[in-house]
Amino acid sequence: MSDQYESVIGLEVHVQLKTESKIFCSCPAQFGAEPNQNTCPVCLGLPGSLPVLNERALELAMKVGLALGCRISDRIKFDRKNYFYPDLPKAYQISQYDMPVSSKGHLAIELKSDAGTLAEKRIGITRAHLEEDAGKLLHEGVRDGSWVDYNRAGIPLLEIVSEPDLRSPEEAFQYLVSLKAILQYLGVSDCNMEEGSLRCDANVSIRQKGAAPFGTKVEIKNMNSFRAVHKAIAYEIKRQSEALETGTRIVQETRLWNESKGETFTMRSKEEAHDYRYFPEPDLVPFSVSSDQIEALRKSLPELPQARFERFRKQYGISDYDAYVLVAEKALADYFEACTREGANPKLASNWIQSELLALINLKKHSIKNLPNLPPKHLAGLIRLIENGTISGKIAKDVIVEMYDTKKSAEEIVKEKGLIQVTDTKLLEEVADRVIQANPKVAAEVRSGKAQAIGFLVGQVMKETQGKANPKMINEILTKKITSQK
Amino acid sequence: MELYELTLKQAQEFLAKNPNRKDELTKTLADRIKQVDSKLNTYINFDSKHAQKNGDVKGPLSGIPVSIKDNIVTRDWETTCASKILKGFVPPYDATVIRKLREAGAVIFGKCNMDEFAFGSSCETSCFGPTRNPWNLDFVPGGSSGGSAAAVAGRTAIAALGSDTGGSIRQPASFCGVVGLKPTYGRVSRYGLVAFGSSLDQIGPITRTVEDSAILLNVLAGHDEKDSTSANVPVPDYTSFLTKSVKGLKIGLPKEYFVKGLDPEVEKAVKQATSVLQDLGASVTEISLPHMKYAIAVYYVVAVAEASSNLGRFDGVEYGFRHESSNLRDMYFETRNQGFGAEAKRRILLGTFVLSAGYYDAYYLKGLKVRTLIKQDFDQAFQKVALVLGPTAPTPPFRIGEKMSDPLSMYLSDIYTISANLAGVPAMNVPCGFSAAGLPIGMQLTAKPFDEGTIFRAGSAYESATKWHEKVPKL
Incomplete structure (x- = not known):
């Protein structure tokens, strides 16, 4: 990227919370079962079924919020996010819209300077809200259609949204490293990107350095490792800088990262974006969380x-x-x-x-x-x-x-x-004598002040002792012998 | 007297005396259906083979057949909501109310016709054809629980369950001359009720007498951990209110109920019923529910918004009707286009609109605010009186086809019932007369949340003093 531009990056991280059962039913939340084995009328969204909140999921979500220094909402409310897709059995996702469980926190990341020292940077956390995961479409090996596996539908997810405080792919990478560390210390998630228990979307824009307004934002999806996030953001910054330099307009859109090609491509434009028609979930009654409960959780943090x-x-x-x-x-x-x-x-x-x-x-x-x-x-x-x-x-x-x-x-x-180090001085002196005698030129170099030449002699002694000699002792013995031969 | 004419209470007594004649009850109903249901069309399907035996379970309803509106799921038994889009859907689970009925020994006898997805006030929008009013086959039975109400009135059921989102139990009960109760929101579990307006829906009994209603509510009511909106409030023995006198009971008549648009015959019948209760010792005063005039408008924002979301799942992916197509978009479009009827589409479109970005605040959010005002109206009324009395429907039953092309006039049919759903309060239709044309008229008794007992008290006292419930339609 040309020096005149600065990149502005915000990350949206989806973390599967490690609960025994799903967020709104009692089906097991484990990964790796046979397709559709871990399902019931509730997570299949069958007509007439109703969700009941798994309080453990809320507890884990609040722990993350506390660890990120967030304000924890004292009122818990869920909303419906409506859209059609076959992996979404109810055609709406139960999520949190205007009252996320946590908001206004921060995450400290450590950045290594060229000199090797570390500098801390604080990245703002906008919000972290609870929602349910969707199922998974299977296309491979299916003729004339697709299959749906709803095992994942209803696994609790925490969506953690950062402020656009990140300025480079490396900062984004370090954000993920620090966030993952916190989640692991809390024991709330496996954080396995390959298994999908941690997913990351990046919002990337660039602007003239020092220019206050943000440039047009592009959302990138489909990265399946921290490395891929780094690469995809770097690619996107380069693509956008080149666009600016050539006077091409950057459009607000969602792009997908193609790992094998190492590039991003258009998925949908802003005009095609969904209107999710959020409204309060009538099947879950909002409830209050007392400050005592929150304080008790805070004290329980590791x-x-x-x-x-x-x-x-x-x-x-x-x-x-x-x-x-x-x-x-x-x-x-x-x-x-x-x-x-x-x-x-x-x-x-x-x-x-x-x-x-x-x-x-x-x-x-x-x-x-x-x-x-x-x-x-x-x-x-x-x-x-x-x-x-x-x-x-x-x-x-x-x-x-x-x-x-x-x-x-x-x-x-x-x-x-028999690998015990040889520390027998007499034995080492005999070997040293032999090595000095066999290498008079090197010994002379050492004597004339070329100290590093002694390394060769040390190596020879090690060789004769099959590496068992104490290198420090050999060094001392050789130095003493050579300098005393003056 | 034929066995199919028994009330629930009489059936209990009959089986207590004749424990070996359990199968006769279901058989007599099946025969009755074969005889008259080609005219009435009260059932989508029923247990003609007597497969749903439950005679061995000891309980208050042991051996008694109960009929179910077809939007309440029954395990291994097709549940259609009277919609083409759900044809062939066989639920793998029982609704909580079905489980409770089975545990009480009841026989789940049949699935009753209804307006498609409970969208309607006439039972004409069913994909299985309209149900007809047993008192006059040219008239509608009301809706949406028209099949349940017509079955109980027409003696093709002893008792039935309905669901009520804006009057769907009470209005058809009024049109068919039977007792229909919409309990307090949260009194009966909604688990297994195919959702229409989730914040408004309640399941309730449709019966021939107030006593039967209390017997059924005793079984249905109670907290359900599978329904977060069900209330953890103790359930009294509702039959204990049946014999309580109404002496000193304070009844309020909302002045907003007796205005232009109310049929004179209905007004007369309701006023006469008020006098009967006064004669029994109740005191009657005029009250005001000032925001009542907004109820229909608010309802057609809130209910359709929730419905549009609740009906999203009928997309052809998992169950029910699917229009096969090689592309997803086309499958969605045509499955929903062919699967839903006109009224369902109208409400989905309305609901989608009011929730859309840019309109949410103007419609849905505003609707919720007015809903709060309507609830406050009732809170204030119940500080003065224990019961609100008024008409259940503004008119006696109307003719089949009369309002199908005029949705707004159809919607007005629920003008008196909707506010109870918006406020979450319990309300019951009690038959209180007949029009000159011989069609039933009903009154609505409304009480404060979880005070169904007062409704049973007044309803039972009125019923004991009158003979309306003894009249039987000739078929």
Whole structure:
């Protein structure tokens, strides 16, 4: 994007709330059942059926509102949003129109500068309202028509709408990361974009930098990962900037993201937009929520990512960035804390989790949430061996792979394979002498002041000891021997 | 006396004495239907094979056949709302009232004809053809619960359920000379009643006597956790009010009820009924319901708005009639175009219009505000009196076909009944005379919310002092 433009982005996130049963009936709300198995007259919208609010869904919605610093409505009212589509069994969605359960909150996101430091930015939350999910159309393998699966119809959804405070694809991405973290800490949603338990639409416009009025807004749908949201917004900003530069008019419309082509395309124009004919849902009587109930919920909130971030920095002395990365994924932070409870050095634990462990998990396509291959106790054991000099970091990288594959502890593997670090000074001095003798030129370079040349000699000693030598000790011995040969 | 002529109370007594003759009741009704229903057309279908046995369940209605308006869902039994669009729809579940009737031992006997989706005041908009008035086959039975009311009057049913959104129980009860009660909004569960105007709809009994009405309401009333709008208010024994004297009962006659447009014969009959109650010891005063004149206008905003949304689901996707097409838009258009009748389409269009962007505030929101004023009128009236008395319908029954081309004059037929739905208060039609042409006239008794007891008290006292309910139409 040319420097003269600024992008203005707002996100609408739909989150499926993790309740046992659906929002207006007692059907199970679980993902993955046989088509239309989790249905009843209510969620099928059969004539005569009536909705009854699942209070658990409201409770989870209010928890999210509280975590986002929202004002919680003391009156709960639902409305009907009318439109025709085969996945919507009643031809209206029960939603909240003018009285959302939560409004006027904010979400803090962390942005990494070029220098690597983090800066906080507050993104306004306009509202978060409760509604029911629709069913799903199935086209694949169906001839002459489509099938409808209503298992998803009636799953509670929370639609969280941000203010147009985001200014770049990266900010939008970080907004999703922070929001997901909060939702996971609250335990209210699986936040799985691929399974559809978290969905995101983006409103994107651009304007002259510093110009107050917003440009024409385009809504983008159909992104199925945070990465896709990032890419789709970036694409849209580029498309709109080019349009402005070439004098093409930007039309207000809804566009769909095509992941394989990496571009957005027109779905419907503003003129084709629905008139949803909202009106109060007569089947659900509005009711009041007392401030005592709201306060009790507030007190029940768990530690949230921001508080945990502050605590990690202070309690463990790790860097802002490390704390941020660990905290952003609740399971990762939980794993880290479990390691420290097992006695691991926090800094080492943080490093090993973020580098070696995550690489292994990604490689094996496992999840940090459920990791029988490498329980925190085992990682803590490995770190202890590194710290007390029993094995080198280099050896440890092999050991962790072995641990992962065999589910054995570090101690077992080190003992079995004889990997204990050589710290016998006499033995190391003999090897050092041999290496210096065999490489007189390198030794001379070191002596003449080219300090980094010693690395080669250290490598040779490691080679002779099959990597078991303590690198720090070798370094000291080699330096002493070479400089004393002056 | 034939068994089909029994009232609900008499049927209870008959079965108490003759417990082995349960099947005779349904059989006698089936025979009666075969005899006269080709003239009346009160049923869409009924249990000619006596499949719906429930004789083993012990309860207040054990073995007694009850007929059901066809907009109340019955498990495994086609429920059509008298509309082509629902033909073939067999619900997988029972409405709460059906469950309660079955638990009380009743036999769900048949599904009664009605105006399509309860849209109408004459029972002429049914896709199964009109129901006729048992007192004169050239006249309408009223609507929309015309099938239920005509069945009870014509002795093809012992008792029936109707539904009332703007007068659909009371007006046909008036036209057919039977007792019809619209309970307080929230008194009876709506779960399983195919919705018309969700904030107005109530299910209620249509019976030959006030006593039968109380017996049925005892079974129907009560909180239902499946209906969020049903009230958690204790249910008294309604039959306990039947023998209470009306001495000292304060009755109000709204001056706005007795104005131009009210048929003189109806006015006379209602005034005479008032005198009967006065003679029994009630005191009568004039009251005012100043916003009554807006009731029809408000009703045709609020009810049609809700109806347009409630009827969206009839789209050919899940159940009922579908016009097959290779494209979705065409399937929607033609399914609804061919599936709905003219009055249903008119109300869907009206409702869609009043909810549209730019019109919502002017119509729907304003309608809700006036509705509140109408409710306040009743609140104020009930500070002075315990019962409001007036005509149920402005005229005796009209001729079949007379108003079909004039919807506005048809809508005026509900001018006295609509305000009770808007205010949520209970109201009952009690027969109070006949026109010179021999057609029934009814009066409407209205009480404050959840005070059905007072209606039963006055209705029963009046009935005991008069003989209207003993008259039987000749078929």
